[in-house]
Structure formats: structure tokens, C-alpha cells
Amino acid sequence: MDTTKSPPLFTAFKYLTLLLALFVVFFPIYSVFVGAFKTQAEFYQSSALAFPADFFHFDNFKRVYEVGDLGLGFRNTLVILVCAVAGNVVLGTMVAYALGRFDFKLKTPIMGMYLVAQVIPMVTTQVATFSIIQNLGLYNTMGAPILLYLGADVLQIVIYLQFVNSIPKDLDESAMIEGASLFRIYRSIIFPLLGPATATLVILKTISIYNDFYTPYLYMPSQKLKVVSTAIYSFVGPNAAQLNVISAGILIIFIPTVVLFLFLQKYIFAGVTNGAVK
């Protein structure tokens, strides 16, 4: 990291580009924010940049919540999230323990298998995945996305393995001397010590599942199985709602991940940088 100081003019230029970037980032967010509080007449008459007449005008939020059935969307998303993320953590730590602590013939092939799997573009293989889901009888059930999100990916395994390797083997050995079973070692030593990595991976996985549109859209078209992504998607197209109502919906849907990010940014940054540098 370069820690030398730049000349003042160059520093000013740096700030100028940063301010420009912030403007580009926040301009769209600002415009849905002000739009969400406007009445319909106000929205179509005033400038899109103008403040709303009343920042306490919550009708759009109420309407979008009811019409879009966002309550149902959030409930379904939560169920899928909890099941998939919990299963994902259990399976991911198990793989990391097995691959990180033992030497066996299939170790390298299994690592290679995960690495190559990463290369296969998921969107395109959906055509074939679709028939598997249908054969399993999981089409139009929450089982479909849960099962698809459950599997570990190579990023997860790499991050977990780094952590497993940093846990001293002495811990395992002294537990063995006291007669602990290998399962006990996994449960009481490895799993708890993987905590920080788990925190990072849980957050990243939560964001990616929350954001995923394609899986629920393809595998759960039923109205009752609406998730947040498919609920907001129903606002585009021929039955589109008014722009001010849509704006309110966008804001509601933005909130969960923004809150998660603001409070847990440390973990998110750690996960993102770790994954790429390896």
C-alpha cells in the first residue's frame, strides 16, 4: 500500500472524481426516494427531482405492500433463506473439516470437482436442471430453491479451508487424548472456531439468495410461493402499477440488505476480498 502524500492539486482531483461517483451512485436512489412519498397527481406534475409535498405520505408504501402482497413475499423469502443458509453452513463446515483435516485418495479430485463446477454457467444449464427438479417432484415447491441453494460453492470451501488450516492440530489431538470422538471434535472445536468465516459466508449467501430472481421465477411460478424478487417483478409489464407506488416498493425491498450491509460491512468486505485474491 502506497502511503506517500500526493500534491494538493492531485488530491483535489481525487475528491472531484469521488464526488462525481457518489452523485452517480445516489442519483437514482434519491429519485426513487422522493418519488415514493408523492401522490399520483403530484408525481406526474412535479419534477422528478423535486421534494415531495409531504414526507409523511405513506399511502404508496401501504398500497404496494397490499397489492404486491409483499408480506407473503418476505415470509416465503425468510423461510427459504433460513433453511438454505442453515443447511449450507452445516454442509460447508463438514466438507471443510473432512478436506482440511484428513488425507485421503479422493481429496484432490473433490477439490477439483468444486473448482470446475464453478466454471459451468448456471443460467444455461437451467434447461437441464429444470428436468431434474421436475422429476424430484419439487417443481412449484419451496424445496426447489432450497435444494439449489444448499450446495457449497468453491468460494465457500476455500474460505472455510483457510480457517480450518489456521486451527492448530494440537487442539484435535488433546481432545482425542481425552477420548472425544471425531464427530465431537467437529462439533465442539472446529465448528465453533469457524464462527467468523461462517458469519461472512452467511451474510454473502443471504444477500445472494435475497437478490436471486431466476431460481424462484423459474421453479415457483405459483402465486402462493411469491418471494420478494418475484413480487416486485410483477410490477413491471402490462399490469404495471403507478411509478410512485413502484418507487415505494423498491425502497421497501432495498431496506433489508442495506441494513445488513451497514451493520456488518466488516464481514462482507472480508469475504469479498478473500474470495478473489485466492
Place this chain on the structure above:
Amino acid sequence: MNQLSYKAQRRLILFGFLIVPVALCLTFSYYPAASLIYYSFTDWTGTGWDMNWVGLDNYKQIFTEPEVFLALKNNAYYFVGGLIQVALSLWFAVILTSRLKGRYGFRVMLFLPYVLHSVATVIMFKNVYHLDYGSLNSLLRTIGLESWQQSWLGNPHLVNVSLAFISMWKYMGLNMVIFIGALQSIPSDLYEAGSIDGASGWQKFRYITVPSIKSVLSLMLLLTLTGALEAFDIPYIMMLGANGTSTFVVQTVDTAFKYQSFGLASAMAVVLLIIVIFFIIIQRKVLFREER
């Protein structure tokens, strides 16, 4: 389990802990890829299980019908956008690892778009680009650039640029944070040595920074390329591929689910898979040759 010998336990753990994850990976990554290749030689419609072996017909159709490859022209917009995005993210990563006041705040704010819900983001831009009520045209009007107002999604020459911009907006911060991680791992005495030798800021960037982050940089360029080839959700959610915005994957998905030709769609997916693997091999080759 305590009664079992550690040797038996070891076997039990390896089997028990790996069987489910490996089965999942095989079922949802390898089996689909393999059956994709099989379907690509059939005329399967996707409903029922009637299918006939048609040999290379699907592939012939892909390579003789120009429309299929014309879609790749739209992917090019995402690639060019991606390159600009890599350059911008590198710039911001470099200045946000230098001694700049407020750099942590800037990092957080520039990363923010990445965590925003993807579908909601696309719909947000639909509002921004709206011809009459969109905030972008309002902004241009306010600052006196009325003549610059555009039908951002209606104008066929502009629409792909507008869509590719959304992808840049969303992913710039992610690339930036990855670059920051790489930059922070460069030891600072390299820069001190450079300063003592009288290197300018640009020289330090060119001869210290760039070589040190070469592997991350080449990975990023690869991901930009494969990401552009696989561009799908933005054009699909925003336009359903209409108005000449259909990318290769949008066409594949439409062929499968809208026109019910899974066989042809599988062949298209296989072609894409081969292109992606080709570029990955190239990147590995180039990277390893330079490292040697």
C-alpha cells in the same frame, strides 16, 4: 461413536460428511451439464419425454442462422461497459488506499449498489430512464441541457448502452473492494524504495502496483468477459429482450421456455459453455506463462 477406533471413525466421518455435498454438486452441476450435451443432439421440446436423435442438426441451425450470433453483438455492450468498469474501479481502489481523508466512508458508499436488490435496481432504473417522468431527463432539463434528453430505452441505438450502464452502476463497487484487498497486500516498503529512487506517482503505479496485482487484474478481466457473455437478468427484467436487447442467454432461455425447443436451446448453451471454457484456458495459459 466413542467405542469405535479412530480409524473406523475416520472412514465414517469422511463418508458421512462428504456424501451429501458431493452428491449435490454432481446432481446440480455435472449431471445438468452432461444431460445438456445429450439434449443438444435431440429435438426435445421440454414437455414429455419424447425425443429423437437429430445428430448435429441443432448445431447446424445455430451456425447457419445469423440471428443467434447477432445476439452476441448485444453482449459486446456489456463487455465494453465491463472494461470501463474495471478501469474505474481500479482508479477508485488506488485513490481509496492512499492517504485520503474519509476513505472508509467513500468505500462503503461506492460499494452500496452491489448489495441492493437486483430486480428492484433494474426497476429503479426504469423510473430513471422514463421518457416523460424519468429523473434523468428531469435532471438534464434542470441544468439546461434540454437537447440531450433522450428516450433512453426507446432509442434502439441507446438502449443497450443504458442497460450496460446499470451493470456498471451495480458492480463497480464490488470490483473496487476486490482491488483494494489486492492493493493492501502490497508491502509499503516497495513504494518507499520507489520514492527514494525518485519515481513519480504514475511510475510507481506502472512498475509497482500493476505487476503486483496482475493475477487479480487478469481474473477481473476474465470475469468481465464471461460476465458479459452470460449477461441475462438486466435485459430480461427490463425489456424481456425486446427492442433489440436480447443477449445470447436471453435467446437461449426464450428458445427453451418460450418456443419449447429444449434441444436447440441446449445446443446454444453448449456453445456458450465451450466459449467460456476457451477463454478460461487462455487466461490460465497467459497468466502461468508470465509467472514462469
